[in-house]
Amino acid sequence: MTENQKKPLPPEVEAAWTQDVRLAVRRMALLYHAMTTNLIRALGEEEAKRLTDQIVWDYGTLCGQAVRDAVLAQGKPLTYENFRSIPDLPSKGWEHGTYVDENRIAHGTVSYCPVADVFAQYQTPLARSYCLVDPSKYEGYDPEHTMRHAKHVMDGDGFCWIVVEKKN
Helix, strand or coil: HHHCCCCCCCCCHHHHHHHHHHHHHHHHHHHHHHHHHHHHHHHCHHHHHHHHHHHHHHHHHHHHHHHHHHHHHHHCCCCCCHHHCCCCCCCCCCCEEEEEEECCCCCEEEECHHHHHHHHHCCCCCHHHHHHHHHHHHHCCCCCCCEEEECCCHHHEEEEEEEEEECC
16 A cells, blocks of 8 residues: 555544654654764864764665665665655654745755754754765665755755755
């Protein structure tokens, strides 16, 4: 059964499910906050950033490789559509929107990210480094392409918009 074919859940069930996901994400974001705070204290900001970037990159690569393995196990090619067809993140907790670019092309966006929300609340050091998970995940999935944030809430934009590009 596809996402569009699923029966709608009662609103109170949807709300509870979203809340549970956001609580779990909050815990993960607080762990990241504690990790970066302690790394900076122990190693200084420059070395802490280097190490944090590497940890997040390795983490994202592992996530992307798992998606790649699942796509290949289905005998499908490594396309963006197939990347998105493998569940890797909760279906609840984030909020989505649409951005229409200067060419009047509509793109999916993330209008609310529970990770960014916690990072803003706690002024998490190296918060933006966490978002390396997106390009590293895609490169772990398909080493010939990368993913970048064309817009990002932690950079002051009202939403996150991710684009996939072929590597040079």
